[in-house]
Amino acid sequence: MSEAGAPLLEVVDLQVAYGHVQAVRGISFTVPDRAVVTLIGPNGAGKSSTLGAIAGLLRPRGGTVRLAGRDVTGLPAHTAVAAGLVLVPEGRAILARMTIEENLVLAAESRPQALPPAERPAAIEAQYARFPVLGERRRALAGTLSGGEQQMLAIARGLLARPRLLMLDEPSMGLAPQLVDRIFDLVAEIHREGTTILLVEQNARTALAVSDHGYVLERGQIALSGPCSTLASDPRVQAAYLGGDVE
Numbered sequence: 001m002s003e004a005g006a007p008l009l010e011v012v013d014l015q016v017a018y019g020h021v022q023a024v025r026g027i028s029f030t031v032p033d034r035a036v037v038t039l040i041g042p043n044g045a046g047k048s049s050t051l052g053a054i055a056g057l058l059r060p061r062g063g064t065v066r067l068a069g070r071d072v073t074g075l076p077a078h079t080a081v082a083a084g085l086v087l088v089p090e091g092r093a094i095l096a097r098m099t100i101e102e103n104l105v106l107a108a109e110s111r112p113q114a115l116p117p118a119e120r121p122a123a124i125e126a127q128y129a130r131f132p133v134l135g136e137r138r139r140a141l142a143g144t145l146s147g148g149e150q151q152m153l154a155i156a157r158g159l160l161a162r163p164r165l166l167m168l169d170e171p172s173m174g175l176a177p178q179l180v181d182r183i184f185d186l187v188a189e190i191h192r193e194g195t196t197i198l199l200v201e202q203n204a205r206t207a208l209a210v211s212d213h214g215y216v217l218e219r220g221q222i223a224l225s226g227p228c229s230t231l232a233s234d235p236r237v238q239a240a241y242l243g244g245d246v247e
């Protein structure tokens, strides 16, 4: 695991509500520069709501989000992307009726200051090299890809936005075990390349294995946190989140 740097992301007392439903009830956490931090927890714990609020898709009801010291609380989504807060949402946000290439070209335009026009073709080719299946099918409609391939396209799109913080919401959801391994290898690879990652997962064992620091979210609050090695050996985490997993 990498050494923890200065905090890139600081979330302080974040609250998110949908009408009367309090989804996130005042959580605080940090993501050090160049680290991988994971949020784990059961269905409905508030994981996606947390990412949505950081990415500007949801307006927080309270609290503060800072990126490299700058207050980015409640920015509209496109401004959050421009600041480098890039979310690959749950359920693979791809443009199904556009080709794979069109999906990547649009993604490469999402943060113009970070990826100037002259550098975009090479950046897209780099994603084709990382994901050969996308390169082979670049003229195919994205909707014709399998679930795993669509997840790879969604991650390639996220990377082309040149994230300062890449947020991945359940990237392994619904994938066959072999593809789950591929996705987590990819998370480790992207991390090695220097990208800071905030990973949301229900697959707690694997998420703790690829991350530096973890937070357990339960009913909108942080129930436990610590270095992933400590969390993975915590009896409470083992009982609630690791017990049913197969080694």
Ligand SMILES: Nc1ncnc2c1ncn2[C@@H]1O[C@H](COP(=O)(O)OP(=O)(O)OP(=O)(O)O)[C@@H](O)[C@H]1O
Pocket (backbone or CB within 6 Å): 018, 021, 022, 023, 041, 042, 043, 044, 045, 046, 047, 048, 049, 050, 090, 202
């Ligand atoms: N659009 C919405 N309208 C109303 N309530 C919502 C909405 N989205 C989420 N919620 C509620 O907010 C709470 C947190 O949901 P959230 O999707 O953030 O959880 P999660 O941890 O991502 O769960 P999952 O593991 O199922 O993805 C839940 O009680 C959920 O029912």
Ligand SMILES: [Mg+2]
Pocket (backbone or CB within 6 Å): 047, 048, 049, 090, 169
């Ligand atoms: Mg979710």
